[in-house]
Amino acid sequence: MIYEAIIMGMTGDEAVAWAAKQVNPDVVPAYPITPQTIIVERFSDYVNDGLVDTAFVPVESEHSAMSASVGASATGARVFTATASAGLALMNEILYVASGLRLPIVLAVANRALSAPINIHAECTDQLVTRDASWISLFGETAQEAYDETIMAFKIGEHPDVMLPVMYGIEGFIVTHALERVDTLPDEAIRNFLPPKREISHVLDPSEAKTFGSLVLQDYYMEIKRQQEEAMERAYHVTKEVMAEYSEISGRKYEILEEYHLDDAEYAFVTYGATAGNAKAVVDLLRAKGEKVGALKIRMFRPFPGNDIYEALKGKKAVAILDRSATFGSPGTIVQNDLASALYMKQGAPSLHGFINGLGGRVLMHEEKEQIYDQVKQYHADGKTHTQEWVGYRS
Amino acid sequence: MVEIKDVRINGRGGQGAVTSSRLLGEAAIIENQYVHAFPNFGPERAGAPVTAFTRISKEKFFEKTEVYFPDVVCVIDPSLLGKVDVASGLKSGGTIICNYAGEMDKLKSYFKGVDAKIHKVDATKIAIAEIGKNIPNMVMLGALLKVEPLVKLENLIEVTRQYFTKIGKASAGDQNARAMQKAYDEVQ
Amino acid sequence: MKEKIIPEEFKEWVSEKWGTAKLPIGGTVPYHSSFGFKTGDWSALKPIIDHTTCTGCMDCFYYCPDSAIEIVEIEGKRKAVADFDYCKGCSLCAKHCKFDAILMKEMKE
Structure with a gap:
């Protein structure tokens, strides 16, 4: 059943905080960092006003925020936290602990450029570089998706077949601090969607004592890591199910990929996050000129939906990957590398052209995207199969 | 193609440009419109020139950028004229509305060669008379709605009242409401 | 034990x-x-506890990183006993004993 939406005006951060309030997690350890700050501020207001039952733990760093999240989650608590940029980098060590211990912590990331030089604006490198930490990793384009993914993240991570932590990113300022219309669900819908307590398969429980985080050497370490990979593979299916279920209660269609005018397209933009919005806007402009172009938005980066992307792009001539992330000395952009790996030697796979753009909040104007489109057409005509370049900078 | 109205608000830090861009967005949401409203974030200092944006459309749209080519420019602080290129990127035939006490001819002289409809209102005077302080942000939006009916004035007044009530200054909400109505009536 | x-x-x-x-x-x-x-074979040194001077104060019990010291009752008095199956011979107990009741000795089977 589709619940009637309660329309609210919220920024991306506010939408995350509001969804977290409705989920009412048991523990939220958090440390504020721009542009995630509003999430923590709003949520601490909800704690102060008695609107949630959450134990809010103000910690002294992000390393501590994730450590406290691990501790709380190991007791069976439902745990939420949020960070950005340098904060996520500081959490890095404990990200692996959270996933290795199989604790379904939910982490909202306000994607922001990494220092140096210091910059507070949008860039997704912070999240993309956590790709090997065994976290499920989602991206949202709008405040609406920020709200919806907050709720879905708990259900995906806590699924007994998964039991992995989930992070989802929204870009700094252009989503986190921008007011948008958000169709929210009534509390009742969330109570029905998400069980009041999380699934607990292994917890610190005095009546059935266990050791967490023990030394595991050559004889068992690899099996435990392999279990994480198997959980990741199941997470792909679970995410699909959860998104389908959420679509049914919200009336908003959620899939791990979002296709825009892709069916008859010869060329496509492949992107994620807020850039996807701009790519779709440019598709509209190019379509108006008669160009056969579409866009593919990747909503889920880990597990990487390689086969789905292949199916979606099969038969296209060439694609432009608009990647708002920095990588240096790499054969492709971060997402392009995965995409190339997924499409390699597959019949009908398009050629892949990666464009590093928008670093530190730099805007990629519509005209520049149109130029990229022309460039990719030219690469195709020239028979180039794989290029990687930077766009939108002064040389 | 989706029809979008892009509004840029030029003001100075502390004058409420950011709040006004948000409240304009909230008023549009009440009317079931779609918005993207946010300020240009940087080093925030009171008194420094700032910009804030509100993008409004009756249909869902995808754009996620700052506004570079506004349809409407709203200048909250008259001292910006001649110092900041407030008409920068304005679409031809667009609208400029200024908080300005002087003559229209003098105002127009700031925009030589700019293809725009130019309007003025003495928002500072109205703000001081009605609110008791030189905070003309919402006053300017009241005037703006007369020349560019992006949302209904009553809805903007409603969200403004809600905003001031929420921050515990309900009387300021009433004062702003009166000032907005006055600016709406007086704009030239 | x-x-x-x-x-x-x-x-x-x-x-x-x-x-x-x-x-x-x-x-x-x-x-x-x-x-x-059983980590007892990690070191040749083992604590020999002299029960005539041991007061059962439990300092060694708390300091032992491997929980290899137990407190037992011998003739109605609390005394420390080391479990050689797990003791790694780190000597912390001997260092901390206020009564010099613990001596680390090389064990030859």
Whole structure:
């Protein structure tokens, strides 16, 4: 059943905080960092006003925020936290602990450029570089998706077949601090969607004592890591199910990929996050000129939906990957590398052209995207199969 | 193609440009419109020139950028004229509305060669008379709605009242409401 | 000395080399599984506790990083006893003993 939406005006951060309030997690350890700050501020207001039952733990760093999240989650608590940029980098060590211990912590990331030089604006490198930490990793384009993914993240991570932590990113300022219309669900819908307590398969429980985080050497370490990979593979299916279920209660269609005018397209933009919005806007402009172009938005980066992307792009001539992330000395952009790996030697796979753009909040104007489109057409005509370049900078 | 109205608000830090861009967005949401409203974030200092944006459309749209080519420019602080290129990127035939006490001819002289409809209102005077302080942000939006009916004035007044009530200054909400109505009536 | 019971699950785990399907997730292990690791042969030094000077103050009990000291009752008095199956010979107990009741000695079988 589709619940009637309660329309609210919220920024991306506010939408995350509001969804977290409705989920009412048991523990939220958090440390504020721009542009995630509003999430923590709003949520601490909800704690102060008695609107949630959450134990809010103000910690002294992000390393501590994730450590406290691990501790709380190991007791069976439902745990939420949020960070950005340098904060996520500081959490890095404990990200692996959270996933290795199989604790379904939910982490909202306000994607922001990494220092140096210091910059507070949008860039997704912070999240993309956590790709090997065994976290499920989602991206949202709008405040609406920020709200919806907050709720879905708990259900995906806590699924007994998964039991992995989930992070989802929204870009700094252009989503986190921008007011948008958000169709929210009534509390009742969330109570029905998400069980009041999380699934607990292994917890610190005095009546059935266990050791967490023990030394595991050559004889068992690899099996435990392999279990994480198997959980990741199941997470792909679970995410699909959860998104389908959420679509049914919200009336908003959620899939791990979002296709825009892709069916008859010869060329496509492949992107994620807020850039996807701009790519779709440019598709509209190019379509108006008669160009056969579409866009593919990747909503889920880990597990990487390689086969789905292949199916979606099969038969296209060439694609432009608009990647708002920095990588240096790499054969492709971060997402392009995965995409190339997924499409390699597959019949009908398009050629892949990666464009590093928008670093530190730099805007990629519509005209520049149109130029990229022309460039990719030219690469195709020239028979180039794989290029990687930077766009939108002064040389 | 989706029809979008892009509004840029030029003001100075502390004058409420950011709040006004948000409240304009909230008023549009009440009317079931779609918005993207946010300020240009940087080093925030009171008194420094700032910009804030509100993008409004009756249909869902995808754009996620700052506004570079506004349809409407709203200048909250008259001292910006001649110092900041407030008409920068304005679409031809667009609208400029200024908080300005002087003559229209003098105002127009700031925009030589700019293809725009130019309007003025003495928002500072109205703000001081009605609110008791030189905070003309919402006053300017009241005037703006007369020349560019992006949302209904009553809805903007409603969200403004809600905003001031929420921050515990309900009387300021009433004062702003009166000032907005006055600016709406007086704009030239 | 108390009986140290190793959980059955753990014994199987060590002997059978479980794979991903059977292994509990997250690398968690049952409580008391460390009883299965007899670390007593890690060092030749062992604490010899002189029960005539030991007052049963329990300092060594708390300082022992391996919980290899137990407090037992001998002739109605509390005394410290070291469990050589697990003692790694670190000598912390001897360092901390206020009554010089513990001596580290090389054990030759």
